[in-house]
Amino acid sequence: MIRFLIVSLCCVLMSGCDTGADSPRGFSLPEGNAEKGQVAFTKHQCTDCHSVKGVELVEQSETSELNIMLGGQTPNVKTYADIVTSIINPSHRIHPRHRADGTDENGDSKMRVYNDVLTVTELIDLVAFLQPQYDFMPYYYTRYRVYQ
Numbered sequence: 001m002i003r004f005l006i007v008s009l010c011c012v013l014m015s016g017c018d019t020g021a022d023s024p025r026g027f028s029l030p031e032g033n034a035e036k037g038q039v040a041f042t043k044h045q046c047t048d049c050h051s052v053k054g055v056e057l058v059e060q061s062e063t064s065e066l067n068i069m070l071g072g073q074t075p076n077v078k079t080y081a082d083i084v085t086s087i088i089n090p091s092h093r094i095h096p097r098h099r100a101d102g103t104d105e106n107g108d109s110k111m112r113v114y115n116d117v118l119t120v121t122e123l124i125d126l127v128a129f130l131q132p133q134y135d136f137m138p139y140y141y142t143r144y145r146v147y148q
């Protein structure tokens with residue numbers, strides 16, 4: 001009985017989130033150009049703080065303070081909406097792995113704010129470039145604590 005109530009409550013809560021005005025449902029980008037995205041990645045000096053798994057980019061400069069690799073498997077980025085969020089709202093959700101070196105003293109992301117710099121087309125192209133670099137892994141829940 002208790003289990004039934006918990007499951008019902010979760011369903012109500014989840015459906016509430018899914019259809020509410022704040023829900024990401026219905027979010028969709030037009031198709032971007034991955035090659036232009038790679039150009040934009042270098043042009044906007046994303047390379048100051050990032051490398052991209054399996055992609056050869058310009059060498060990081062000596063002034064680079066961070067080297068956070070994008071792509072591969074990460075629990076933080078699962079959909080292209082996550083990539084968009086990471087770019088236009090970097091402090092929204094920071095993976096524990098990046099909390100120590102990737103945030104300032106207020107806990108905000110050290111990532112530059114690009115919202116007045118990137119065009120929408122560049123953003124779409126960046127997503128088209130980055131998305132295939134991620135292995136979107138299915139997220140398995142386990143009732144055991146996962147040690148890393």
Ligand code: HEC
Pocket residue numbers: 041044045046047048049050066068069070071074076077083086087090091093094095098101102103109110111112114126130
């Ligand atoms: C000054 C350093 C810096 C620059 C420049 C920078 N970033 Fe970041 N970026 C970060 C940090 C730190 C994080 C990790 C913390 C977070 O999620 O905000 C991050 C996280 C990300 C993530 C999510 C990473 C993941 O796999 O979980 C993406 C995607 C990303 N950046 C894209 C970009 C793009 C595209 C640009 C260029 C337009 C850029 N970044 C420029 C510092 C930077």
